Amino acid sequence: MDFQKQIRLTWAVNSAAGTGIPLLFAARMMVIFLVLVRGMKHILPPFLPFIPGMEILRELPWLYHLLDWVYWISLVAVFAGFRYQQFSIILGALIMLVILGAKPQFSNSFLFAGCILFLIGMYRLGLEYIFRVQISLLYLGAGINKLFDPDWLSGRYFDFFFSEVYVNPVSSAIHNAFEGEIFVLVLSWCTILVELTFGIWALIGKRTVILFVFIQFFHLAMLIVTLGELSFLFYFLMSVSSYLILPWGRLKGLRIRFLADSKFWGFLKFFDSENFFNWVDTTKKRGLTPFQKIHDLFLFFFLKPLFFAFFVLGITVLCLKKESVSLSINFVW
Amino acid sequence: MRYGLLIVFFGLQVLAVIFSRFQDTRYFAWAPFDQINFYEVSAKRNSIELTAEEVKARYGFLSGRENRSIYHVFDQVKQLDTAPHVLDTMEVKVIYKTNGKSPEVWTFKNK
Numbered sequence: 109m110d111f112q113k114q115i116r117l118t119w120a121v122n123s124a125a126g127t128g129i130p131l132l133f134a135a136r137m138m139v140i141f142l143v144l145v146r147g148m149k150h151i152l153p154p155f156l157p158f159i160p161g162m163e164i165l166r167e168l169p170w171l172y173h174l175l176d177w178v179y180w181i182s183l184v185a186v187f188a189g190f191r192y193q194q195f196s197i198i199l200g201a202l203i204m205l206v207i208l209g210a211k212p213q214f215s216n217s218f219l220f221a222g223c224i225l226f227l228i229g230m231y232r233l234g235l236e237y238i239f240r241v242q243i244s245l246l247y248l249g250a251g252i253n254k255l256f257d258p259d260w261l262s263g264r265y266f267d268f269f270f271s272e273v274y275v276n277p278v279s280s281a282i283h284n285a286f287e288g289e290i291f292v293l294v295l296s297w298c299t300i301l302v303e304l305t306f307g308i309w310a311l312i313g314k315r316t317v318i319l320f321v322f323i324q325f326f327h328l329a330m331l332i333v334t335l336g337e338l339s340f341l342f343y344f345l346m347s348v349s350s351y352l353i354l355p356w357g358r359l360k361g362l363r364i365r366f367l368a369d370s371k372f373w374g375f376l377k378f379f380d381s382e383n384f385f386n387w388v389d390t391t392k393k394r395g396l397t398p399f400q401k402i403h404d405l406f407l408f409f410f411l412k413p414l415f416f417a418f419f420v421l422g423i424t425v426l427c428l429k430k431e432s433v434s435l436s437i438n439f440v441w
Numbered sequence: 442m443r444y445g446l447l448i449v450f451f452g453l454q455v456l457a458v459i460f461s462r463f464q465d466t467r468y469f470a471w472a473p474f475d476q477i478n479f480y481e482v483s484a485k486r487n488s489i490e491l492t493a494e495e496v497k498a499r500y501g502f503l504s505g506r507e508n509r510s511i512y513h514v515f516d517q518v519k520q521l522d523t524a525p526h527v528l529d530t531m532e533v534k535v536i537y538k539t540n541g542k543s544p545e546v547w548t549f550k551n552k
Contacts, residue, residue, distance in 0.1 A: 155501075156520050158468070163524075211517050212501050216473040216509075223450075230447060241451055249458045249471025256462065257475055259540045265477070268541030273477055339474060 127236060128356035128384075132189050133413035135196050135228045137348045137420070138221050139187045142199075145344060145424055146218065151175040151202055154209030162209045175202065186225075193229045200226030217341040220246060224349050239352040240310045243323075248307030254300045263292035274334040282333065302326060316353045323350045331427060340427035347420045351413075359411060364404045365390045376408055384411070465512035478511040480504060480537035482518070486529045511537050515547055522551040 142148045153172045154162040165171060179202050185195040203222030207214050220242075227238050254260040270283040270292070283291075306326070309319050327343040364385040366373035377387055385408070390396055396404075409415040454469070461470030481504040484491045497503040500518060507514055514535060522531040535547040 156517050211468070211513070211520070214468055214513075216471060219469070223454075226450070230443060230450075232443065235443075235447075238447060245451065245454050245458070246471045249454075250473065250475075252458060253461070253467065253470055253472035253475050259476070264542075265540050268477060272541055342473065 127233060128360055129231070129236065129352055130356070130413045131228050131231060131352070132192055133417070134348050134352055135186045135192050135225065136189075137344075137417060138196075138199070138225050138228070139183050140421065141221055141341075141344055141348075142203075143183060145341065145428065146221075148218075151179050151206055152210060152213065156211040157209045158211060158214075159208050165209065175205075178202065193231065195229075196225045197229030200224075200229060217345055220342075220345050220349075224345070224352075236353075237313060239349060240313050240316070243346070243349055243353065244307045244310035246307075247303045247310065251300050251303030251307055254296075254303065260296050260300065263289055263296045266292040266295050274337060276335045278335060279333055310353065313353075316355055317359075320350045320354055323347075328423075331423065336423075336427035336430045340424055340431070343427075344420055344424045347416075351416065354411075360384055361386045362407060362411070363388050364408055365396055365400055366404070367391050367396065379412055379414060380408075465510060466516050467510040468513070472509060474508050476508070476510060476539055477541075478507040478514075478537050478539050480507060480511065480514055480535050482514070483534050483536075485532040488530070488532075511535075511539055511547075515549070519549060522549065527551065 151172055153166045153169070155166075157163060178198060182195040182198045182202070186192045186199060200222045203218060203225065207219055207222070223242055224239075227242055231238060257265070259265045267289075270279050306319065306323065310316075323346055327339065327346055330338050331340060331343055362385055365388050366377065368374075368389045368391050380387070409419065454471070457469035458471060461467050461472070467475065482496055482500060482502065484496050484499070491499065493503055500521060502514070514537070518533050518535070521527070522533065531549075531551045533549045536544055537547065538544045
């Protein structure tokens with residue numbers, strides 16, 4: 109096996125599977141999530157496991173040293189693009205092992221990262237739907253749970269949310285502008301409906317570009333209302349995972365209008381060495397209208413994994429910084 | 442093989458979402474941020490009150506916020522104190538407030 113071919117050190121869209129789905133990009137983002145965002149440095153031994161009897165593994169410290177090595181080798185391998193699908197399965201399985209071995213380690217975002225890594229590893233041509241199914245399960249699960257929760261149905265959750273938990277100028281303005289029970293009730297039901305709709309929509313798999321944009325809006329709206337405190341981990345995860353459900357095969361060759369004599373456009377074009385876009389020079393025509401410019405820039409930044417990564421990471425890091433400040437403020441009963 | 446694994450993988454998640462409807466805990470139900478609970482744990486070992494540091498060291502948490510079911514806190518306390526190697530008599534009290542409702546108290550004694 110040619111070692112050179114095994115390593116893909118570029119941020120280019122992975123075309124090994126023939127569909128253009130940016131699998132390697134997503135796998136690398138999951139590595140960033142685990143190490144930088146979640147700060148997961150070690151594979152921890154079992155403590156209060158889900159599976160009875162797993163505590164016995166605590167008596168085998170060498171096993172966890174070994175798993176630590178496997179974890180770090182897998183992280184490096186995935187990031188380097190070396191047999192990244194195989195190593196993604198290993199990472200996904202390790203995350204599930206850690207969670208099954210320790211209830212305190214359980215978190216939905218951590219588990220979801222493990223699921224996505226596992227699915228990246230399992231992916232083969234023709235299995236594009238597996239990412240949609242995973243996203244669908246998440247939103248349907250979240251929507252169904254809220255649908256059966258009396259505090260969600262009555263609006264109490266959001267009433268508490270706005271009045272005591274996430275009190276900031278934005279949430280206060282919203283809460284004050286729409287005084288009364290109706291507002292929290294409408295917001296509760298809208299959230300439930302949005303989650304159930306996303307779940308069904310992902311399963312159906314039509315117009316996934318619009319679904320991707322809506323998912324972005326949904327999670328960004330949560331971050332804006334809470335000034336970056338609520339669910340930024342899920343913003344990161346859902347941005348990356350919903351990126352995988354875009355119809356990459358059809359998006360390839362999208363027209364980007366540019367000005368050949370512009371340094372700015374030349375700079376952007378430099379990042380499309382694999383000619384994902386169809387670059388159309390409009391210098392000799394009428395140039396670009398502001399709308400065309402915004403439209404094409406939007407397309408470029410969202411469909412180039414490198415730029416999308418900067419966007420998502422930038423927002424997540426901002427929220428992380430904010431959280432570290434908020435954690436130092438104790439809640440008063 | 443691949444299809445079989447995927448069916449089991451997704452099937453288990455579907456079952457978890459369904460079964461969680463019949464349980465107080467919501468571990469694998471994909472239910473983040475369903476509740477906002479603020480809680481405080483206190484405990485006695487053989488009738489002697491543990492310090493805040495001792496509680497934190499024992500359970501891994503002392504007070505804080507749980508964005509999922511509060512039963513996750515109860516479940517972990519129970520599991521720890523009913524383990525076969527625990528010979529002490531443990532009495533645990535969790536004062537908690539769910540979604541801004543009046544504070545409630547959960548108590549547990551392992552013997």
